[in-house]
Amino acid sequence: MTSHDHDHDHHDGHHHDNHFSDMQARVKALETILTQKGLIDPAAIDAIVETYETKIGPRNGAAVVAKAWSEPDFADWLQRDATAAIASLGYMGRQGEHMRAVFNTPETHNLIVCTLCSCYPWAVLGLPPVWYKAPPYRSRAVIDPRGVLAEFGLTLPDKQKIRVWDSTAELRYIVIPERPAGTDGLDQSALADLVTRDSMIGTGLAKAGAGAA
């Protein structure tokens, strides 16, 4: 890297940081005041962050999908009562209190959005990605889903229908993607490795099995 490049990066970094440092100061002020008043426990904040960094994330949802692919009875339960079926794996609680599972088929592809805020199934997918909460996705998913999917590198067959679920109430949706071909011999752990976060939002598909043509 030349010194010019370095200066350029450095300058950009500072420009970018101005907004961040304002927010950093505002959040710091809030945490300081509330801690001084004894209204919040900084260790509780650490525990919340640690939970969503290490315990509650899309691997939870991937386990649900892999089980649904492997066990027809579980898939059936998921369709009838997703909240209970998912809770049976230990995934429940905040932003997963009222779950619905929607199944992709060759005829219909499902896509989840929250046009009004950022509703997302935290209990199975963890914290939502930035793009899910940002205006481009929230504005376009309901009117131009094929255009949105193209930006994720996903082109669906013209004939496949698209069903967009706008999470306007307290129901939280998870997409059960189609099981990839060539995965017949895989156990649930290997199957779960094929299940991406985006495939459970509907902005992607499950990864191809190693045995697929």
Place this chain on the structure above:
Amino acid sequence: MNGAQDLGGQHGMGPVAPEKDEPYFHAEWEKRALGVTLSCGAFGAWTIDESRHARESLPPATYLSASYYEIWTRALETLLKRHGFVSAAELAAGQMLERGAEPKRILKADMVPAVLAKGGPCDRPVSDPPAFTVGEQVRTKNFNPETHTRLPRYARAKTGIIEAVQGSFVFPDDNAHGKGENPQWIYTVVFDGPEIWGEGADPTLTVSIDAWESYLERA
């Protein structure tokens, strides 16, 4: 309210730009913003509906240029001031200047797993049976309240089909404003793309919303 939050169908917001290998947090303050927001939610002083309304009440230019953690933080300042926990002078000073309101509950670290595992279920029983049945055609109402609602503009005065009766839940349009939970039945209502977007709409598209009973009338 017809605020900046009601984004469905808006144009000009740019590409989605998904980030490859996105980190959980993009800065340390985002972690603290998450934790402070959830900790203050645990006070029990306001509802999720009041929080959402505080967020959507941010000035549109602020809302549209802010990251979601910034939206949360700015709305949290509003809620803390409104409910007497923190004053504007304290926010300006960055220090406690006086005692304020006392919350019903303070979230301690050892309570975090149980609180997150419990969440905040908002299904509530209602005495009347559902007014609509699966397969029935309904029309969403046309209204434009300045207050909180969960019927997006793009789905107002549109005809759709009841696909599922989802149970009965707290009614956010009232609950956001301290008027009580007043639960109602919720229905998944599915609309054809052309019914919503008209000429040029993707004919393979259907869009559903989850609608409270009072948003709907027989069509």
